[in-house]
Amino acid sequence: MSILAPYASHPNESRGRLYAEPASATRTCHQRDRDRIIHSGAFRRLQYKTQVFVNHEGDFFRTRLTHSLEVSQIARSLARCLGLSEHLAETLALAHDLGHTPFGHAGEDALEDVMAPFGGFDHNAQSLRVVVALERRYADFDGLNLTWETLEGVVKHNGPLIGRPDSKPLPRAIAEYGARQDLWLSTYASAEAQIAAVSDDVAYNNHDIDDGLRAGLFTIADLGDVPLVGPIFADVMKTYPDLDNSRIIHEAVRRMIGAMVDDLLEESRRRIGDAAPKCADDIRHLKVPIAAFSERMQENDRALKKFLFEYMYRHYKLNRMTSKARRVVRDLFSLLLSEPECLPTDWRAMAGAPETQQTARLVADYIAGMTDRSALDEHRRLFDLQARTSDISIG
Template identity: 65%
Template sequence: MVAPYAVMPGETRGRLHPEPESPTRSAYQRDRDRIIHSGAFRKLQYKTQVFVVHEGDYYRTRLTHSIEVAQIARSISRSLGLDEDLAEAVALAHDLGHTPFGHAGEDALDEAMHAHGGFRHNDQTLRVLTTLERRYAAFDGLNLTWETLEGVVKHNGPLVPLSEGETLPTTIASFNRLWDLELDTQPGAEAQVAALADDIAYNNHDIDDGVRAGLFALEDLYDLPVIGPLFAGVRRDHPEVERRRLIHESIRRLIDLMVTDLLTESRRRLSALKPESAADVRAADRPVIAFSAEMTACDRALKDFLFTHMYRHYQVNRETSKARRVVGDLFALLTAEPNTLPTEWQGPAVAADAAGRARIVADYIAGMTDRYALLEHQRLFDLSPKM
């Protein structure tokens, strides 16, 4: 049963470039399919979040993460009577703007682009969806609906400057002047679901990857609120089970606990607000999809643990240091010598001013997979005779 506060595909605000509607798919199903068939989505298979690809094949990539987020988002949306296809489309698209090498690559590119508006993956995602994907004869980008673009841009909440002098990311600001995404309002409930599904998937698969990589032990989590008693309970219930199953069972129960908490708190908020439309959700003074206060504290404690024990582990630091150097080297050389860019990128870069050239180079690097960035670095900097 569809809830009255769901975003209704029949009431979509349409696409920037008008197209006939599909006779067999809703507007949001069509958006989801375009995202899945995009080149940027395929590249997520070889973009990592914490580990680079050559460290091993087991660890999650941006692609597997996005699929996990989409699955959780669909399940939550179904329970709340929301549009599952819109939630899935936002979930599948939310990481398309990420650079190679995870946050290390993003930080390096942001530093390199400091004089030209910086670099943020959410802003780059909008560039991918509206400009950089070039598959259709009539327009650049994927020409997604207003609701999907709004959800992707605002899935973490309204975009308003938080301090004097702060500005919106360049692509978001420019696109918003062309087509108002109502940046100062809450996103639709489906986008809010996608954002918290991202949180649930991210934290839990980082536990899985971190334990399997030997960066910390499952028992190290026993002191955390909520998580500790849960994981200790799994050990108590299954004292003889092999470690691989123990890890999976612990994480499975934690995902279930977080989803159940989210559904309970969200239903409480929706009951209090009594929204009669998606517009009421957007006009609310706070999100309608949320964790309870207890689970929010648990989520923060887990993030702090992972930051200390995983993201700042010396083995990860070595890889991220290497990644930053690769991205920084590539950016410096390609902006200084744009004639070294591939042919299709070279003409626009040579003709552009400094800011335009820097953005073109940033687009080129951001679109690389981990292994392609390493290969490009080798091609450009390895002076051995074999080259």
């Protein structure tokens, strides 16, 4: 076992769980959190949830599950190099997308719109709902009863949620849970949570390039003027002039991930050196994050995001797909909100009257937990007059 830095999240210093449980004889508390997430139904369903492309568009493209695994690999490596807890970083990387809807950001945008009159929808808040309430597996409690450090990282890995000039209204689910357990919403999260958040950036930027190229949404030539990316592709093609396109893409993406990771390590070490934290809480109380890119790499990151927005996320093929996805989510929400008797039996038992806050929250939970496939199947059963309403859906 690697020696942890003083500012790491040491498992023997955990603030514990909401419901007291005997310690495991074979795992640390954060390893146990990781295992509970991996064995959860919400984690399994990530296999059939969109990263960018709808799941049935092709079996090569990334899903929320493969993305989460890639984020966890990057986060573990970064944590190890910085003397942080690999296990907590891995746990948070695996948990960060549990609250995502079917159809990626299109599904989330649609749920945000329809839930606006009922307190809104936020995928980080939904991830919290999944792990504290919606997973119903254990005899003694709802949720997974994760440690304080994991819950903190789930809700605020992107930074403080309250008490800042730019703070947005607190999502309802986080505010409600905050009344039960104080997650220090005005501070930064642990260094491990920050590492998991930046690892997410590294993974999806580079892998969206990979998927976009392989899907034919843009070409290597289109990337020529993008800082960092263009020069790396040019160098790969100069070094290996006879290499096939697939290997060129893989080699370039590998190098880009390496460049971003190296920059992140250098900048994070500099910030840690300047702050000289003596414990994990010192990280939380800093005015700036300790896990970050250098200013130059942040500029590269912004340029890459701009390219992907223009060439990929707003490509007409994706626009058509996301338009269909929004319609599916809105249709399902509208019908089930007004006719909760159409919900499956176990969900219907928890619903309130039609068009109420209670029913809206339940319907949002139901839809957010769907996979791309199950949402499309449910839409077909409810809106296609020729479909069999008794079809069984798995997903």
